[in-house]
Amino acid sequence: MKRIVIGVLALFLVGMVGYRVITHGEEPAVKDIDAYQAEMGIPVEVERVLPGTLTVSRNFTGTVEGARQADAIANATQKITAIPVEVGDAVEQGQVVAELDVDMASARSLRYRQSRATYEDAKRDYERMKSLFEAGAVSEQALDKAKLAYEIAARNFEAAKKLVKIEAPISGVVTRVYYKVGETAATGRPVVRVADLKEVLIKIDINETQISGIRNGQAVEVSVPAYPGRVFAGKLENLSLSADPRSRTFEGWVRVKNPEGLLRPGMFAKVAVHTAVMENVLTVAKDAIVEKDGKTWVYVIDEEEMARLREVQLGQESDNRVQVVAGLAPKEQVVVLGQNKLQPGRKVNVVAAQS
Known part of the structure; x- marks a missing residue:
């Protein structure tokens, strides 16, 4: 056993000597990240600028309400002995x-x-x-x-x-129970709220700087955190003609069809009101915009794969894109990711391209 161990050690020493001879006693050099990027280029993601359609929208938030809802009212001041329904239960009128x-x-x-x-x-x-x-x-x-x-x-x-x-005043879904069994209901006070959820409403407040271009009947897209990635279509209605004197905002209501009953009263909602649809315009992702010295810029990739900082003039915008009025030509490539590491004239390495 001792002879085997000595033999293995001897082979290891011979191998180490051979490695030192081959490498001339030096370990291979490892390039740092700056040297690598100087040679290969800074990795970026780009998109090609092309004419397209831009849906201009203004964004608001609100809370979902039943389009038609009513409270079941106590008609006497007496102790409640039973509440046979819970929030979420479907009920019929008169139940x-x-x-x-x-x-x-x-x-x-x-x-x-x-x-x-x-x-x-x-x-x-x-x-x-x-x-x-x-x-x-x-x-x-x-x-x-x-x-x-x-x-x-x-x-x-x-x-x-x-x-x-x-009794339930309308057919719908129980959205709120105001009392517990054993408590005393007061005359004229609500005991249970019922909402018809086939349609829902969302109230939005529109400030003075946003009201231009907004009118009744405009298409609306609604999203809620409970269903990420899903968009519910609606329409704007009952837009007030005058601003509230205290808040200086205009009240509007968004009506959304809700056949699946997914939208429930009390849900937080994001509302995008589409104010215009622009055809055949140049747009870029908002992520591509660089703000510097009070101006707006983008990094454009030239034929030599160098980043060039170029000033642009912007127009209308949607949720994630913005119109470029001047400064870019069709088919040019702009950086949408990685520009925070760029300097004008630096070489880039395009690792992904968006269409």
Whole structure:
């Protein structure tokens, strides 16, 4: 075993001596990043300037609301004994969404209990009279009298139920529950809110510098953080004709169809109002713009793959692109990524190109 170890060490020493002889005793030099970039060029991403369509838009934020929503109101100051719905539940108009205590010593509770007892008695009498009529024991007139009494009692009971049972005012989705079971509802106060979410509204505030070019009926794109990358189409409506004297802003509402029910009240929304569509104009990505000495510039790549800083004049803009009015020609290449490391006249290495 000892002989094997000695042999391996000897081979290792011979190999090291041979390596030193081949490399003349020197290790290979490693270039630093500056030297590499000076030789190969600074890596950048570019795009070619081409005529195209620019959709001009102005951006706002707002909160999603139900286009049609209503509160179920408490019609008595009584303790809540049941709330059979939760936020997100679908309900039909007239469906019970909360119940008040019927055992409390109030006139409303007493009326409810009396009408319920009268209804139950009338129902039993009517069922009994039907059986007797079918057996030939009573006249049709007696049956009709029992039926009328039952129908009157049923209507009175339905009216009395509204005193202690709170119903959904519209069909839709429960978006808010204001009370908990055991708490006392106050007369005239909302207990449950229901919204029809087939369409939603988003209120936006438009300041004086943005109002030019904005009008009712313009197309709108809406996005929410809950669904990244998804855009919902809408229209601007009910744009106010005068600014609020305090905020100096104009109020506008965006209506969005919501057949899938994805947009929910309370969601934060970004709104892009399209004010114009410009055809056959030169544009560049906003990322390409360099601001310097109060002017706007871009880095243009010449035939020798050198970066040249050129002043440009800008026009209208969209969310991520801007019109170039002067300073660029079609098919020129501009840097959109990596320009923060550039200096005029530096060689570049194009690692990616956008069309």
